[in-house]
Amino acid sequence: MRLSQSLTKPLRERPAEADSANAAYLIQGGFIDQLGAGIYNLLPFGWRVYRKVAQIIREEMDALGAQELNLAALHPTGPWKASGRWDDPEVRDVMYQFKDQRGKDYGLGFTHEEIAAQLAKPHIQSYRDLPQAFYQIQVKFRNEPRAKSGVLRGREFMMKDLYSFHADEADRDAYYDRVLKAYPKIFKRLGLDALTVEASGGVFTKYSHEFQVLAGSGEDTVHYTEDGSFAQNDEIFDEKNVPKDAKNLKKSSAIEVGNIFKLGKRFPEAAGVAFLDKQGNRQVPEMCSYGIGPTRCIGTVVETSHDDNGIIWPAAIAPFAVHIVALGDDADVTKAADKLYADLEQAGVEVLYDDRDESAGVKFNDADLVGIPQRVTVSKKTLEKQSAELKRRDGKKVELVELGTITKKLTS
Amino acid sequence: MRLSQSLTKPLRERPAEADSANAAYLIQGGFIDQLGAGIYNLLPFGWRVYRKVAQIIREEMDALGAQELNLAALHPTGPWKASGRWDDPEVRDVMYQFKDQRGKDYGLGFTHEEIAAQLAKPHIQSYRDLPQAFYQIQVKFRNEPRAKSGVLRGREFMMKDLYSFHADEADRDAYYDRVLKAYPKIFKRLGLDALTVEASGGVFTKYSHEFQVLAGSGEDTVHYTEDGSFAQNDEIFDEKNVPKDAKNLKKSSAIEVGNIFKLGKRFPEAAGVAFLDKQGNRQVPEMCSYGIGPTRCIGTVVETSHDDNGIIWPAAIAPFAVHIVALGDDADVTKAADKLYADLEQAGVEVLYDDRDESAGVKFNDADLVGIPQRVTVSKKTLEKQSAELKRRDGKKVELVELGTITKKLTS
Numbered sequence: 001m002r003l004s005q006s007l008t009k010p011l012r013e014r015p016a017e018a019d020s021a022n023a024a025y026l027i028q029g030g031f032i033d034q035l036g037a038g039i040y041n042l043l044p045f046g047w048r049v050y051r052k053v054a055q056i057i058r059e060e061m062d063a064l065g066a067q068e069l070n071l072a073a074l075h076p077t078g079p080w081k082a083s084g085r086w087d088d089p090e091v092r093d094v095m096y097q098f099k100d101q102r103g104k105d106y107g108l109g110f111t112h113e114e115i116a117a118q119l120a121k122p123h124i125q126s127y128r129d130l131p132q133a134f135y136q137i138q139v140k141f142r143n144e145p146r147a148k149s150g151v152l153r154g155r156e157f158m159m160k161d162l163y164s165f166h167a168d169e170a171d172r173d174a175y176y177d178r179v180l181k182a183y184p185k186i187f188k189r190l191g192l193d194a195l196t197v198e199a200s201g202g203v204f205t206k207y208s209h210e211f212q213v214l215a216g217s218g219e220d221t222v223h224y225t226e227d228g229s230f231a232q233n234d235e236i237f238d239e240k241n242v243p244k245d246a247k248n249l250k251k252s253s254a255i256e257v258g259n260i261f262k263l264g265k266r267f268p269e270a271a272g273v274a275f276l277d278k279q280g281n282r283q284v285p286e287m288c289s290y291g292i293g294p295t296r297c298i299g300t301v302v303e304t305s306h307d308d309n310g311i312i313w314p315a316a317i318a319p320f321a322v323h324i325v326a327l328g329d330d331a332d333v334t335k336a337a338d339k340l341y342a343d344l345e346q347a348g349v350e351v352l353y354d355d356r357d358e359s360a361g362v363k364f365n366d367a368d369l370v371g372i373p374q375r376v377t378v379s380k381k382t383l384e385k386q387s388a389e390l391k392r393r394d395g396k397k398v399e400l401v402e403l404g405t406i407t408k409k410l411t412s
Numbered sequence: 413m414r415l416s417q418s419l420t421k422p423l424r425e426r427p428a429e430a431d432s433a434n435a436a437y438l439i440q441g442g443f444i445d446q447l448g449a450g451i452y453n454l455l456p457f458g459w460r461v462y463r464k465v466a467q468i469i470r471e472e473m474d475a476l477g478a479q480e481l482n483l484a485a486l487h488p489t490g491p492w493k494a495s496g497r498w499d500d501p502e503v504r505d506v507m508y509q510f511k512d513q514r515g516k517d518y519g520l521g522f523t524h525e526e527i528a529a530q531l532a533k534p535h536i537q538s539y540r541d542l543p544q545a546f547y548q549i550q551v552k553f554r555n556e557p558r559a560k561s562g563v564l565r566g567r568e569f570m571m572k573d574l575y576s577f578h579a580d581e582a583d584r585d586a587y588y589d590r591v592l593k594a595y596p597k598i599f600k601r602l603g604l605d606a607l608t609v610e611a612s613g614g615v616f617t618k619y620s621h622e623f624q625v626l627a628g629s630g631e632d633t634v635h636y637t638e639d640g641s642f643a644q645n646d647e648i649f650d651e652k653n654v655p656k657d658a659k660n661l662k663k664s665s666a667i668e669v670g671n672i673f674k675l676g677k678r679f680p681e682a683a684g685v686a687f688l689d690k691q692g693n694r695q696v697p698e699m700c701s702y703g704i705g706p707t708r709c710i711g712t713v714v715e716t717s718h719d720d721n722g723i724i725w726p727a728a729i730a731p732f733a734v735h736i737v738a739l740g741d742d743a744d745v746t747k748a749a750d751k752l753y754a755d756l757e758q759a760g761v762e763v764l765y766d767d768r769d770e771s772a773g774v775k776f777n778d779a780d781l782v783g784i785p786q787r788v789t790v791s792k793k794t795l796e797k798q799s800a801e802l803k804r805r806d807g808k809k810v811e812l813v814e815l816g817t818i819t820k821k822l823t824s
Contacts, residue, residue, distance in 0.1 A: 046481075
């Protein structure tokens with residue numbers, strides 16, 4: 001992409017409306033813009049990051065044998081009344097519920113347990129139809145009393161929600177454990193170091209699990225030991241649970257990027273899901289749900305991976321792999337930068353090419369702000385040595401590399 | 413995918429609630445299910461079809477130089493009040509507008525002209541920032557008084573909307589013409605033969621253009637000549653416009669699968685978008701919008717490509733390329749079918765493998781219903797000749813093909 005033709009160019013000023021580091025950098029860099037309190041558009045650079053995050057999550061869900069689908073966001077009341085949650089005060093507080101102009105009630109999905117259970121009903125009739133696991137990656141709506149912290153807590157956001165159904169508790173626990181082990185790997189791929197933390201299990205199970213990234217800007221508080229043998233959310237923390245031999249119990253604020261729950265039979269029961277077991281007895285399946293917030297993950301990456309100059313994207317989710325900066329309007333520089341751009345694109349590398357008529361200072365500042373992992377600078381001075389300057393966003397070293405070898409170097 | 417492990421299996425009965433051929437086949441085949449009137453979940457098979465449709469549209473939008481993004485669905489009133497559409501009776505009739513539990517007004521996006529113009533504002537400051545074109549493929553909401561015809565007219569549906577901004581009418585017309593020519597090609601790739609039809613241009617231009625697929629179940633009526641020289645929507649049809657030498661003027665019902673509009677300066681003006689031209693004069697850009705309904709396209713394919721037994725998917729958007737049917741529980745049959753399945757998957761072919769314990773009749777009926785382009789049957793009889801039976805969904809011929817050559821035949 002030539003930056004001259006991009007819809008967005010990095011903005012000169014930190015946005016006044018930004019309430020957090022992630023909002024400030026993401027808005028200034030042209031990744032998102034704010035439509036309303038807690039409501040953001042994902043602009044082309046932000047959408048590129050989002051699609052990479054979604055694709056990583058998709059691959060890991062597929063590896064768990066889960067099938068992708070897309071559930072409606074506009075919900076009639078039926079399934080929510082059946083589960084008793086339509087009138088639950090905690091739900092009413094965060095679910096957008098409204099009457100349309102003809103008096104019909106709707107809710108907007110902030111989660112999909114009821115819908116997942118209802119759609120499974122005709123397809124789960126026998127023990128042979130189990131287990132089942134399916135997921136979606138899509139938009140959710142939540143009426144946050146205080147939307148804040150940029151894309152960390154929005155009124156509209158993206159969510160991956162996986163639901164699984166099982167013939168018995170043993171099968172449920174085995175699958176839950178697979179997901180429990182897969183999640184830290186997913187976050188690692190996204191560039192996040194997430195702690196697996198015990199949290200309240202509600203009425204169905206002793207603990208649920210949250211995945212928490214330590215960050216000063218986090219809303220949650222976690223207690224954990226450095227050896228990894230213990231981590232609990234402050235809400236359920238009990239010092240008596242800490243293993244005797246664990247050292248260095250610590251306390252930190254953290255951002256929750258995922259959570260997983262054993263839900264028992266509540267939602268299948270409410271939706272009338274039942275199957276015949278091997279003995280021909282009618283049984284209600286066990287259900288679990290497993291969430292990850294892709295937009296919140298993006299915000300968390302920015303919160304935990306930036307410096308004073310801008311974002312430092314992990315390679316796996318960076319909007320582009322390489323940022324070419326062409327300095328000055330010398331014809332040879334333009335020619336060499338154009339060729340480098342064409343060669344890299346030809347080699348399948350995603351490139352942002354700053355071909356604008358701007359000063360070196362502006363271009364370098366913008367490159368740091370946008371945070372693409374590799375910066376390649378072409379100038380009259382570098383061309384004297386038939387070279388370009390290579391610099392990683394997360395390093396300080398500037399390396400002179402011969403033009404003829406750059407594409408190979410960046411693709412190997 | 414092994415059908416035994418699939419979330420959905422084809423249903424035995426045509427669904428009673430289906431109001432159209434597309435709803436009947438898509439629900440029975442397990443592609444969608446109905447959550448409420450005009451509200452459908454896209455189940456795994458349907459989601460596969462949708463993702464292929466979206467990817468084809470994405471490729472064609474990218475080829476038009478448009479940048480992909482994702483605009484919020486939950487809209488504050490500001491941009492809609494600025495354009496005057498919040499209180500427009502025609503808009504109020506179809507837009508979900510509601511107050512949240514704290515008294516704040518929101519609307520759900522059924523289109524995004526206002527949002528597109530507003531976000532473009534900080535990025536379009538100079539003639540050098542133009543032209544711009546960006547698009548999204550995402551969920552929309554529309555309060556249809558009478559939701560009907562399955563996924564042809566839903567209250568929640570998927571939409572591709574492209575918006576373009578131009579410095580002057582000449583540039584606008586040139587880009588509009590590129591899109592006008594690109595659209596029929598897009599529909600062709602989706603397996604649809606779409607007529608380019610003149611329709612009402614509203615207040616901004618004489619004509620807009622619609623893309624209409626002739627179908628008995630369509631809501632629209634078009635007049636057209638077979639030589640392609642004339643096509644108009646009944647709403648603006650004037651016999652005097654038909655070229656003198658045109659032959660065979662015909663009239664047909666049709667399904668609108670896309671439309672494109674020149675919108676003039678209305679939305680940029682309302683959002684305060686302005687740029688300095690080469691002479692330093694303040695100008696308001698010209699805007700166009702271009703829609704395609706991916707879910708409606710899927711419904712239209714089913715309406716126009718099915719027989720009494722089920723759907724006949726075009727290869728480009730079929731949920732799978734090959735449907736393996738294993739007949740009987742003979743160990744050799746299972747072994748040969750398993751191997752064929754593994755070989756095809758290994759070769760990158762998407763396969764639905766009917767490995768269930770069902771009769772030949774059920775399996776063949778289900779294969780016809782689901783409508784995958786190629787069916788491969790393995791049975792004790794075919795194995796006597798070291799072969800399998802190959803049949804195209806859109807043909808009658810059954811061909812015996814040696815097992816060793818099937819993968820090559822299906823991938824060449």
